Amino acid sequence: MEVLRLPLSASQKGKLISAGYTSIASISSTSPSHLALELKVSENEALEILKNVSDGSRLKRTSSSLTVLNGAQSAWDMLQEEETTRVHITTSCADLDSILGGGISCKEVTEIGGVPGIGKTQLGIQLAVNVQIPYDYGGIGGKAIYIDTEGSFMAERALQIAEACSHDMAEYSRLYHKGPQACEVKTMQPKDFLENIFYFRVCSYTEQIALTNYLDEFIPKHKDVKVVIIDSITFHFRQDFDDMALRTRVLGGIALNLMKLARKFGVAVVLLNQVTTKYSDGSFHLALALGDSWSHASTNRIILHWNGDERYAYIDKSPSLRSASAPYSVTPKGIRNSSSNNKRIKHI
Amino acid sequence: MGALKYLTVKYASIDADFLQFCASHGIFSVEDFLVHDVYVLVASAEKLSNSDRLKQGINQLLSIIETLHQPWVNGLVLLEDREQNKHCLSTGGKSFDMLLQGGLRVGHVTEFVGPSSSGKTQICFQVASNVAMKLGSVVFIDSGNSFSPTRIKQIVTRISGSVENRVHGILQQAMRNIECHAVFDVYALLNVLHQLKSSLESQAGYKARLIVVDSISSLIAPILGGSNAQGYALMVSVGYLLKKLADRHNIAVLVSYLTFCCLLAGSI
Numbered sequence: 051m052e053v054l055r056l057p058l059s060a061s062q063k064g065k066l067i068s069a070g071y072t073s074i075a076s077i078s079s080t081s082p083s084h085l086a087l088e089l090k091v092s093e094n095e096a097l098e099i100l101k102n103v104s105d106g107s108r109l110k111r112t113s114s115s116l117t118v119l120n121g122a123q124s125a126w127d128m129l130q131e132e133e134t135t136r137v138h139i140t141t142s143c144a145d146l147d148s149i150l151g152g153g154i155s156c157k158e159v160t161e162i163g164g165v166p167g168i169g170k171t172q173l174g175i176q177l178a179v180n181v182q183i184p185y186d187y188g189g190i191g192g193k194a195i196y197i198d199t200e201g202s203f204m205a206e207r208a209l210q211i212a213e214a215c216s217h218d219m220a221e222y223s224r225l226y227h228k229g230p231q232a233c234e235v236k237t238m239q240p241k242d243f244l245e246n247i248f249y250f251r252v253c254s255y256t257e258q259i260a261l262t263n264y265l266d267e268f269i270p271k272h273k274d275v276k277v278v279i280i281d282s283i284t285f286h287f288r289q290d291f292d293d294m295a296l297r298t299r300v301l302g303g304i305a306l307n308l309m310k311l312a313r314k315f316g317v318a319v320v321l322l323n324q325v326t327t328k329y330s331d332g333s334f335h336l337a338l339a340l341g342d343s344w345s346h347a348s349t350n351r352i353i354l355h356w357n358g359d360e361r362y363a364y365i366d367k368s369p370s371l372r373s374a375s376a377p378y379s380v381t382p383k384g385i386r387n388s389s390s391n392n393k394r395i396k397h398i
Numbered sequence: 399m400g401a402l403k404y405l406t407v408k409y410a411s412i413d414a415d416f417l418q419f420c421a422s423h424g425i426f427s428v429e430d431f432l433v434h435d436v437y438v439l440v441a442s443a444e445k446l447s448n449s450d451r452l453k454q455g456i457n458q459l460l461s462i463i464e465t466l467h468q469p470w471v472n473g474l475v476l477l478e479d480r481e482q483n484k485h486c487l488s489t490g491g492k493s494f495d496m497l498l499q500g501g502l503r504v505g506h507v508t509e510f511v512g513p514s515s516s517g518k519t520q521i522c523f524q525v526a527s528n529v530a531m532k533l534g535s536v537v538f539i540d541s542g543n544s545f546s547p548t549r550i551k552q553i554v555t556r557i558s559g560s561v562e563n564r565v566h567g568i569l570q571q572a573m574r575n576i577e578c579h580a581v582f583d584v585y586a587l588l589n590v591l592h593q594l595k596s597s598l599e600s601q602a603g604y605k606a607r608l609i610v611v612d613s614i615s616s617l618i619a620p621i622l623g624g625s626n627a628q629g630y631a632l633m634v635s636v637g638y639l640l641k642k643l644a645d646r647h648n649i650a651v652l653v654s655y656l657t658f659c660c661l662l663a664g665s666i
Contacts, residue, residue, distance in 0.1 A: 056585075057585045060627065060628050063628070070426070070427045070429075122537075122577040122578060122579045122590075123577070123578055124573065124574050124575075124576060124577055124578070125530075125538075125545075125547050125550055125573040125574070125575075125576035125577075125578055126547075126569075126570055126573035126574045126576075128545070128547040128578060129547035129548070129550075129551055129573060132547050132548060157543075158543060159543055295623045298619060299619070299620050299621075299622075299623060302616060302619045302620035303620045305616065306541075306582045306583060306616065306617075306620065307582075309542065309543045309582060310582040312543060313543055313580050313582075342513060342514055342656070342657075343619065343656070345514035345515070345656070346514065346542055346613060346615070346616045346656050347542075347616075349542070349543045349544055351515075366515065367514065367515045369519050369520070369523070369544040369545070369546045369549055370546035370548050370549040
């Protein structure tokens with residue numbers, strides 16, 4: 051039954067099959083008014099059905115005699131593309147950047163999870179600021195979308211991090227661009243940084259799903275957006291969900307949507323996740339929330355944890371990065387390299 | 399095939415009289431014709447004046463149907479086919495080859511199942527690189543944004559065993575053999591497979607040796623369950639299509655599947 055593979059609703063497919071249309075060829079050879087009469091639907095609906103059919107078959111007819119199918123890329127072309135245009139968003143911590151191969155890469159979905167207080171939101175805000183660093187300073191000059199589900203984004207903290215960033219950029223330009231060149235290089239004010247972060251606050255899981263779908267229209271209108279940060283993708287899915295099967299389906303749909311966004315628009319998608327306790331082999335250990343089925347949603351997975359008094363980031367899953375771990379610290383200026391005096395305050 | 403009236407355009411012997419004759423027996427589509435007793439139909443056609451034309455029409459329909467179904471084969475033909483066409487493709491790893499008794503069998507769908515981070519994507523990369531380097535072209539269908547050209551380059555370099563700077567020619571050839579499709583829903587997957595099928599059937603030069611679907615579970619999980627009954631039908635049609643491609647066109651198919659434990663009420 052070829053009709054089954056068309057993206058139509060179940061009732062439409064049922065009507066097509068009972069009217070005797072079981073192959074694509076038989077549908078495409080009829081006119082819309084004829085189809086409308088046969089299926090007893092409105093002519094608009096018949097037109098829509100025919101459009102779906104012709105979209106699918108057009109793909110077949112236009113495939114050239116080359117060895118590559120429509121819509122595919124050979125691995126060699128992808129490698130050339132990657133080697134020449136790969137962009138990374140720096141995390142401002144040299145150790146972390148080196149294990150990530152330069153930083154958070156665009157076109158991929160990176161999931162970052164950890165216990166509360168380890169610095170996930172700090173890292174999210176740092177990335178939202180760092181994506182805006184202009185080309186001249188080694189950044190990618192883009193804008194950021196910050197989707198906040200927990201209400202943990204603080205504009206004052208973002209301002210503080212932006213001030214530190216623009217201070218660093220000014221110092222860099224002073225040291226490396228001496229002479230008349232220094233005047234031409236643009237410096238960004240902290241206010242400009244905040245202006246380029248698009249902030250969305252979602253309060254329920256339906257809003258979250260709606261927003262993920264809306265991004266498909268929003269991003270083409272704002273072509274400079276290079277990173278989408280979802281602060282705590284888990285928050286609305288952990289409580290009030292009676293139907294677990296529904297949750298898995300919904301999460302699966304969201305995951306595919308986000309991956310499509312990353313691939314289609316070349317943006318980096320960063321998901322911040324919480325942790326839960328898992329019981330296996332007679333012991334309890336910490337694992338990322340949302341279950342094993344969610345582990346498929348991201349390209350790379352980074353787990354943040356405490357090691358003694360220092361914060362560490364560990365690459366848990368990645369198709370191309372080596373499994374490694376790096377220390378980092380959270381300072382008043384944002385995320386920076388770890389040094390011995392930035393430790394966790396001991397509670398007595 | 400649908401309604402009989404669409405055949406009037408192509409076949410001259412199926413004309414308006416024939417259609418009327420069929421309608422008088424309650425036959426409006428090819429399915430009805432198949433269900434009906436052909437001898438009874440022929441006998442009643444004899445009684446009418448234009449019996450020759452009608453019998454021509456019936457024979458025409460039977461010959462159309464004949465071309466649509468698979469021909470009957472006997473065991474000897476199958477054995478020959480198995481010895482000549484259905485070899486094993488080496489996976490590139492000795493222990494895997496031993497486990498699979500030679501490698502991935504052409505004509506079969508082999509499924510790798512495991513929890514997250516167990517190495518499924520790496521196996522897919524390894525097998526794809528091995529086949530691309532030694533045997534022929536590979537179609538890699540990636541549903542999780544995890545296809546990484548740099549990693550493939552590393553694997554090919556290691557398999558070829560040659561020095562960094564001399565591996566360029568082999569690398570280019572091997573990587574040109576791998577086509578990567580990014581699919582994000584099951585309809586896109588079905589489209590790609592159908593396109594592949596029609597290219598294999600129509601173009602003489604186009605040949606594929608291996609199809610890899612990295613993580614078919616993420617495409618099928620969102621459509622199963624709930625009030626949507628189509629999910630199971632779509633899943634079965636994907637499986638059927640993969641097996642058909644594997645058998646008819648002598649391709650090995652490798653599918654990876656993510657397992658996860660059932661979600662109980664307490665374990666969020």
